[in-house]
Amino acid sequence: MVGETSSRVASVGGAMSAPDPVVRARNIVKSFGATRAVRGVSLDIPAGAIVGLVGENGAGKSTLARVIAGVHAPDEGDVSIAGRVRHLRDPHEGLKAGVSLMAQEISLVPEATAEENVLLGNLPRRGPFLDRGAMRRHYRELAELTQFDIDPDAPVSRLRVADQQKVEIMRALSQEALLVVMDEPSAALTVDQVERLHHSIREMSRRGTAVLLISHFLEEVLELTSHVAIMRDGELVRQGPTAEETVETLVAAMVGKALATEYHERKEQATGPVRLSVRGLSRPGVLRDVSLDVRSGEILGLAGLIGAGRTEIARCIYGADPRSAGEVTVDGVAANASHPAEAIAAGIFMVPESRKEQGLIAGSSITDNVTLATLGAYSRGGWLDRGAMDARARRLAEEVDLRFQSVSQHVGTLSGGNQQKLLFARAREVQPRVLIVDEPTRGVDIAAKRAIHAKLAELAAEGMAILFISSEIEEILGVCSRVLVIHRGQVHGEFRAPYRQQDVIAAFFGQHLAAI
């Protein structure tokens, strides 16, 4: 029975699992640079089981899944498939060993047909030529089995996402995969498409293929899986039969450490007049009827899962993306920008989410980067007053505590934290009434992070209205006295300090916990 003596690894299914798991990951450790994404996780997946893997942003779920599928080689630990330890070097080897990965981004050949994609790994041949007849027969068999109705000759690039996923499922079946890893398969689907996806996941399981399902939709996990594993901060919190879990127990397990003391909790709510007001902001397929107010002196947090629509809200307000409906006002004056230049003129400025791609001009000097949004101020009849630009840049750089040698230094040579400070110097230069900051502390060290928080508090104290986006829940709850949780492009909940962290996290996943 289950009395396997040597097994120090907790089997996911406990007493219910078959003695030999089809995939067994042991003590997996995986780091990216200084970030330890997965810290010694062991996980067993019984043959034919549907196993859920849940956790907050950055808990390490996708990394673990990618290690299992051979996308990343683990730093420590190993993965055995069907009883043999495998050292997979790429997803192709994973496929050959029997593990198929359906990633967040589709991994099909876009210009090839559905049929070709399904059979790509093992195309039937007759001599040196493709056996088209055998291909079609094989495809029809799979189509009948799954009851998927996809034109075999349709190029995958022209299929909808839901149909592309079906092609991936058929491919996994055609390769007789032992395990299919699905990373957020239902994130891009409509309700009825999700139902069909669930049907095919059950069908795969019935035919003996195990499924590892990573999902942000807790109800989906509860409904579909037989076992569930919960991760937090790169470690496995718990694994066990799904029947023993509820939304509340899952959320409780996902909640991280208690609010770190490094944040002085701001309990008082801002009482200044409303500076930024957004009403009914919509963008088809992205945002629906988003309304919010930010007061003078307030730092309002926008929290939620990656891809929930926080950045999209910011970009729509800032005029960087088009909107289909919605009114924006600053101090009661209409500020419906259709270009960032108009937003800046209306008193709104945004520090975008990725410094390198959207914020900085790496090959240009500190001066040029600081003054980028305010060139007009240094114009004397179209001529640049370079002396004034340099002087101003030097003053602002010192003000935000930038570590630099000279203002003519290229910003590509600065560290991440200093680059972020430079963007604050630019914001200072613009002097907006409303400042939007999107993930300003991602990838910066703790000292720079503190400096950025202090800078935000200082700007707010001067009367600026700040909209602050962060994926790190401790940070956003620590910095903001009020937080809106965005879920699937909508405002899903409003929370005020003091917070119960589990309530906020439940809202991330579209849930409302019953008040105790």
Place this chain on the structure above:
Amino acid sequence: MIERLRSYGIVAVFCVLFLLLAITSRSFFSFANAANIMDQSAILLIFAATTTILIVAGVFDLSIAAVATASAILTVIAVNVLGPVAGVLAGIAFGALLGLVTGLAITATGVNSFIGTLAASFTYRGLGLILASGGLVTIESQAAAEALQRISVGTYLGLKGIVWIALAFVLVMEVLLAFTIFGRMVYAVGGNRRAAFLAGIRTKRVLVACYTLSGLGAGVAGVLYVAQYGSGATNAYSDTFAFTAIAATVVGGVSIFGGSGSVWRGSLGILTFALIGNGLNLLGVDTTYQLTILGLLIFLAVAADQVFRRSERV
């Protein structure tokens, strides 16, 4: 150190080449030869100046030779109808107009500039054919033709009119890129278009302005052709001019990825090409080999730049 070598490598190459020629060839180091080099390079200096601005902005314009040809033909027609002064202005304006159209079409559709301007180049060459009714157009008024020729080929302080005009054009472009708000915007758009957009720069307008400038430069080149020869031909400027301008710009040290560089670098690139050609001539190298040698030198220059870039990243 490496940064400086990459930045000023072309200056060193130019100086070494100059000294080498001055030592080895007796006829090189003379004012007449220098004037000759400038004369041959005048049109390319104009093309390279606008090409530099476009490459700094992160785009290419392969249509400049076609625009210049169409402008030359229109200039002749306009001079015949409106007289020399209005005709010349019309020719330049026509070039700018074609550049504006290219710019609007490319920025509105988001077509890649390389392909977009290649298509524009065919279109404008065809337009030239239509305007010229398939052949050569000539200035009818003897007086007008002579006046234009006096300005362009007549010498002032030892240099021909077209050389002075080309130098003035280069100077204006240098000032525009280095010392104006517009110039800073060009660097920003070429350095990181998304960052420039999010900083409130009207990136599309900046690009349209760049294409218009490029057309304006080509218009000037078209007018200068007419001024020298008194006629406009459908083969006035071959597309080699556009490619040479790009090659010279890159050899001059302007990054092909946009965001950095200066107009003088493009000019220096052109003059280096001229020195090489002139030197090979004076040294008696068979013209049959010259193009091959030039091509290899261009490749060497760009490869060296790439190697420096790589070591910089580490």
